[in-house]
Amino acid sequence: MNTVPIKQKIANLNVCVLIPTYNNERTLKRVIDGVLQYTNNVIIVNDGSTDTTKTILDSYTGIETIHFKANQGKGVALRKGFKHAVSLGYDFAITIDSDGQHFPSDIPAFIDTLETSENKDILLIGARNMEQEGVPGKSSFGNKFSNFWFWFETGIKLQDTQSGFRLYPLQVLEKLNFYTTKFEFEIEVIVKCAWKDVIVKNIPIQVLYDESERVSHFRPFKDFTRISILNTWLVFLTLIYYKPRSIFRNLKKKGLKRFFLEDFLGSLDSPRKKALSVALGVFIGLSPFWGFHTALVIFLAIFFKLNKTIAFAFSNVSLPPFIPFIVYASVRIGNALLGLEHTFSIKDFTTNFEVVTHLKMYIIGSLSLATISAIALGLISYLIFFIVDKKKVTLKNG
Incomplete structure (x- = not known):
């Protein structure tokens, strides 16, 4: 594949790639090298890793790196990365997990969708095939659970709401307030963007679950509890404010x-x-x-x-x-x-x-x-x- 046109598109659209990472030494280098085939606009947030992550990152030059002294959570890492991307003048950020489940070769799909979209207030989520062989049952169930509540809170039906492979509109995120710090942040951000009339949609991506090298930091009980608490609050806001507001807006408009x-x-x-x-x-x-x-x-x-x-x-x-x-x-x-x-x-x-x-x-x-x-x-x-x-x-x- 000729990647030069994609590199130019990424530059023209002012897009960077943000990689949050925590103790993924076995897959991190492969992910970074894959991303560098498409762009040098890379920001990596080392969320307090205790393995050889820092040594791996020190071997690269020309990419932005942020290091936390202690692990603070994926939500904090992403929010810090978004803030840094805005300070560097980027308009969009593609996030990709460092555990090897995502393929950097899907980056062009995000760029092409963004390029052809008339409305640039758009948030793209990579949709994984959760029915394919090797996908953990807990991941498939958690995704269906998340999809249902996202639909309830926004009226938007998506195939995948938990994928970390996404494209975010940074100018929109700057205007929003976020409170979560862990994995639940990826739910909070898409719901609040949808409430701001941002287009939230899926695009198909590949996925690989290799248990021999993949390290997951999702803690089923603690993180599922945090997600449930967040959804309870979001549902409450939906019922008492956002749904009625939507109806009254429609009435006022028409x-x-x-x-x-x-x-x-x-x-x-x-x-x-x-x-x-x-x-x-x-x-x-x-x-x-x-x-x-x-x-x-x-x-x-x-x-x-x-x-x-x-x-x-x-x-x-x-x-x-x-x-x-x-x-x-x-x-x-x-x-x-x-x-x-x-x-x-x-x-x-x-x-x-x-x-x-x-x-x-x-x-x-x-x-x-x-x-x-x-x-x-x-x-x-x-x-x-x-x-x-x-x-x-x-x-x-x-």
């Missing part, structure tokens, strides 16, 4: 009329799916789970694969001005269902509401009101959606 026509009536979802989304939204909005309505409706809409926009919109049936009337109606219904003789007026609600006395009535009445309203509005909306869809088909065919 305007109420266009938003309603395109995201509601113009949705490609079936009338049944849209009606179920309405029913879910109404049920959650009238339910007694105050403070958790947004998180619940979005979580359940994603879980049941319903229309998130419709479900969220109808969950706002309990707007602040209507809350007193909803609570009052719920207590009255609960009182009737329980067959109690207690009389309850709007005056009780505003001046004499006793939590212990009325809580049971309220919860039962609230769930009943939510169920009845959800069924009624679900059926009505189904008829509306069905009629609208039928008219659209008639107009299209006519």
Whole structure:
């Protein structure tokens, strides 16, 4: 392969290759030599290695090296490397692991994809074939686990979210705040980039798992726990802020009329799916789970694969001005269902509401009101959606 054009492309696009390394003396030299075939823009972060890594790095001239006195974690190494790359004037950084699992010969694939992309705010992740022979079962499971949560948090489906062979847009990373220090950083960074509307996508790469020379520093229990804690926090942020923000942004961008026509009536979802989304939204909005309505409706809409926009919109049936009337109606219904003789007026609600006395009535009445309203509005909306869809088909065919 003629590597001169690739070297020129790398120079033109202002790309460097960042290699974080920790005790990978058996594979480090091979990785560096492979990368040098494509570019001399190389930064290596020695994350406190205790083997012969420093001696290996001292044998190279013309490449940037950063040495930590003690191991600080892959996240710290990458963040330090990104900061150094920016100080050197680079716009993009390709990261490649030093354990030998990645092939430097895949670097051109990253460069070609970047070059042909109109939007340069792009983050590329090398997608490994996790089904091939030799891939550890724990790696395949961990990747599927990570893929699911990334999709939940961003709405983007990827084949591989854990590969360390990536291309990062450095100008975007400069504007983000990161808090993790170990392997979980590679999850935090792609989620936060996606939230900033950066294009996050996979490109196919080769992978080699040679257990005779590969040294993995992933600690299953500790690192999996750290990743789980991070995902719990990211899911929380997704439900209470980023998903609602996305819906409101769409509403603001399109305007109420266009938003309603395109995201509601113009949705490609079936009338049944849209009606179920309405029913879910109404049920959650009238339910007694105050403070958790947004998180619940979005979580359940994603879980049941319903229309998130419709479900969220109808969950706002309990707007602040209507809350007193909803609570009052719920207590009255609960009182009737329980067959109690207690009389309850709007005056009780505003001046004499006793939590212990009325809580049971309220919860039962609230769930009943939510169920009845959800069924009624679900059926009505189904008829509306069905009629609208039928008219659209008639107009299209006519």
